[in-house]
Amino acid sequence: xxxxxxxxxxxxxxxxxxxxxxxxxxxxxxxxKISVKIVExxxxxxxxxxxxxxxxxxxxxxxxxxxxxxGFAYVFLVYGMYHCFNIVTREEGIPQAVLIRAAEPVGGxxxxxxxxxxxxYHLLRKSQVKNLTNGPGKxxxxxxIDKSLNGEDLCSNKLYVEEGDNEKLPIxxxxxxxxxxxxxxxxxLWRFYIDNHEYVSVK
DNA sequence: ACCGCGATGCCCT
DNA sequence: GGGCATCGCGGTA
Numbered sequence: 023x024x025x026x027x028x029x030x031x032x033x034x035x036x037x038x039x040x041x042x043x044x045x046x047x048x049x050x051x052x053x054x055k056i057s058v059k060i061v062e063x064x065x066x067x068x069x070x071x072x073x074x075x076x077x078x079x080x081x082x083x084x085x086x087x088x089x090x091x092x093g094f095a096y097v098f099l100v101y102g103m104y105h106c107f108n109i110v111t112r113e114e115g116i117p118q119a120v121l122i123r124a125a126e127p128v129g130g131x132x133x134x135x136x137x138x139x140x141x142x143y144h145l146l147r148k149s150q151v152k153n154l155t156n157g158p159g160k161x162x163x164x165x166x167i168d169k170s171l172n173g174e175d176l177c178s179n180k181l182y183v184e185e186g187d188n189e190k191l192p193i194x195x196x197x198x199x200x201x202x203x204x205x206x207x208x209x210x211l212w213r214f215y216i217d218n219h220e221y222v223s224v225k
Numbered sequence: 226a227c228c229g230c231g232a233t234g235c236c237c238t
Numbered sequence: 239g240g241g242c243a244t245c246g247c248g249g250t251a
Contacts, residue, residue, distance in 0.1 A: 102233030
């Protein structure tokens with residue numbers, strides 16, 4: 023399969039977030055491949071979105087990638103120990119991004135299990151299987167995504183998104199998670215997930 | 226099952 | 239110095 027092209031990402035985050043559901047996120051490391059199906063994503067709409075790091079046109083070293091071209095990774099650290107993986111959307115100068123919040127493991131299961139729990143997949147308890155990739159921090163741990171991948175081009179062959187099954191998905195829109203500080207923006211329905219999916223972080 | 230809390234480092238004021 | 243786009247633990251039931 024082949025990475026989605028630049029133009030896929032050159033649209034508003036609320037559109038890209040929904041269209042990313044069901045697609046496959048791949049990270050190739052030393053010839054080994056980890057792949058997961060995206061089941062939950064949030065749109066951060068930029069300068070007029072109080073929850074976005076780029077709200078009000080804030081432009082600091084951390085958020086600089088968001089002002090660049092679409093299809094690049096924006097990775098940041100939260101709570102001192104977890105990373106969040108985002109994909110930049112819209113053209114240069116418009117600082118939007120989509121946060122990938124949860125996914126279902128589909129390939130490289132043993133690598134994923136090692137990265138999360140230091141043991142092979144078939145030795146995981148049921149609760150561990152469920153917790154492999156059902157949250158933004160867990161997902162980054164599982165895929166070995168950290169700040170060294172900030173600014174990485176996803177239109178390439180190392181870290182990228184490819185087509186999944188093109189079946190019609192039941193998509194739910196809801197409020198975004200963990201942004202109570204964001205005033206009126208905390209109620210916007212800019213979180214999207216596949217209905218009833220076991221790897222969604224919060225039902 | 227649910228709830229509360231601490232960890233931990235970087236960013237920005 | 240304050241506050242995170244989080245997670246896993248240990249408590250109670």
